[in-house]
Amino acid sequence: MSTLAIVGYYESWWVQILKAIVIFAVGLQLVPVVLIAERKIMGRMQGRYGPNRVGPYGALQPLADILKLLTKEQFRPSTSVGFLFAVAPLVSILTAVAAFAIIPFGNVQHIFGERVGLYGVDVSIGPLYLFAFGAVAFYGIMLGGWSSGSKYSFLGAMRGAAQLISYEVSQGLALVGVIMTSQTLSLTGIVTAQKGMWYIVPQFVGFLIFLTASFAETNRAPFDLTEADAELVGGYNTEYGGGRFASYYFAEYLNVLVVSGIVTTVFLGGWLLPFGIHPPGWVDPIVVLFKMSLITFFFIWVRATLPRLRYDQLMSFGWKVLLPLATLNALVTAILVVVTH
Amino acid sequence: MSDTETPTATLNVTAWSPGDDVIEVQRPPEPGAGRSAWRTFVETARGLKTTFGRIGEGVNTISYPEEKVPVYPRFRGRHKLHRFEDTGLEKCVGCSLCAAACPADCIRVVAAENTPENRVSAGERYAAVYEINLSRCIFCGYCEVACPFDAITMGHDYELSDYDRSDLIFTKEMLLAEPLERTPLRNDGE
Secondary structure (H helix, E strand, C coil), X not given: CCCXXXXXXXXXXXXXHHHHHHHHHHHHHHHHHHHHHHXXXXXXXXXXXXXXXXXXXXXXXXXXXXXXXXXCCCCCCCCCCHHHHHHHHHHHHXXXXXXXXXXXXXXXXXECCEEEECCCCCCCXXXXXXXXXXXXXHHHHXXXXXXXXXXXXXXXXXXXXXXXXXXXXXXXXXHHHHHHHHCCCXXXXXXXXXXCCCCCCCCHHHHHHHHHHHHHHCXXXXXXXXXXXXXXXXXXXXXXXHHHHHHHHHHHHHHHHHHHHHHHHHHCCCCCCCCCCCCCHHHHHHHHHHHHHHHHHHHHHHHHHCCCCCHHHHHHHHHHHHHHHHHHHHHHHHHHHHHHC | CXXXXXXXXXXXXXXXXXXXXXXXXXXXXXXXXXXXXXXHHHHHHHHHHHHHHHHCCCCCCCCCCCCCCCECCCCCCCEEECECCCXXXXXXXXXXXXXXXXXXXXXXXXXXXXXXXXXXXXXXXEEEEEEEECCCCCCCCHXXXXXXXXXXXXXXXXXXXXXXXXXXXXXXXXXHCCCCCCCCECCCCC
């Protein structure tokens, strides 16, 4: 039996620890940047400034927000289930960080005489790992909403559960086409398989489906029905405040980054540049971050554009449009792969 | 009634032009598979184009404490009491007509006689006490209308918040003093 992916090589323990620290630090620094970028860009799109009081051009606004939230009281409703109420945001943030670990930021480099891959871990089951943590992330929302002991939270959590399950299917099927074409489950393998052509071209339908489903997976507009401020107050995080709310908030934006990273890796050729340009290795993370910022910008752009879907629209779109399309895409890709081989 | 034509039948409805700036209402497409696809992709792209175009259009915000919207000349802000420019005497003669006209009952006037040694106003009497309680004032401008000597007018100041209610009772000296013109005035045609 042939292996689906080659795990690669041995990295010394100190390289792994160093990598973990660097990626964790960089990843967490990116979240405030996304926060301020979202508020500034959405402000401009709506004909206003956005935050412009704290720091130069309001750049320190996320820090002020986080500081404010962290100094607040750890409030908890008397009807809530204490332990789960405290654990749920941690589950959310943990899964987001764990998913961030597999995003490849660059090819294998030679640093200090060691071979270092510019990623947290190159798992041989990349997309499956991603979906596994996506499924666990749903517990963060579900437990948080349920343990709050509040109707709005519970409704938001139930919606979130239904939504995540519905769209995870299409998201997974959209990736099947890519996996069949590249013949590997390793994310670095998928990137190197895109040397000739990025998968956004042959897998354009898959790209669209994956991107659309990602909006639902990250609970972003227009699929932010779990939060739905207009009807559910705040959805699953209605009863949360202070640091716990900050955790949820943080996890949401980290999820956006993770999805941007996955789209970059799977469809936009990761660290590869078009027209056969081969820059030195240290450029790779910059290329990846640039592509990620494009996708993140798209997320913000869509949020400023599209209104929230109704619940039945969300469900019928997920099951009647996206899922058949994703299945068809996988089938056609399968046939093409067999024919061309 | 049998063969008379109704006048509406001959009325030409299209003759009237709504003007160039009137945009026709754009109806959404009818439901259906093809139309849904149209709506999903083309209409979404149109929406995205609209929001993207807004980025370069600048902002409509007026950052209030730093920038202010200019007020119109007839804007009714904080009151002002006036003096004659040549003699420096107060215009107010303490007639209390403003106090009588005030619907909010926020003006208090106590009049006193002018004497040759102490001539304050041009008339027979002057206002020894003139207080306006601005926390009660509704800025209707009736005092201005009631005044026979144009001694009291409505100024342009509207930044009147304070930490203490008693600080909002403006005395005669405060009303006579040159107001801190903190409010830009709108020019003609602006």
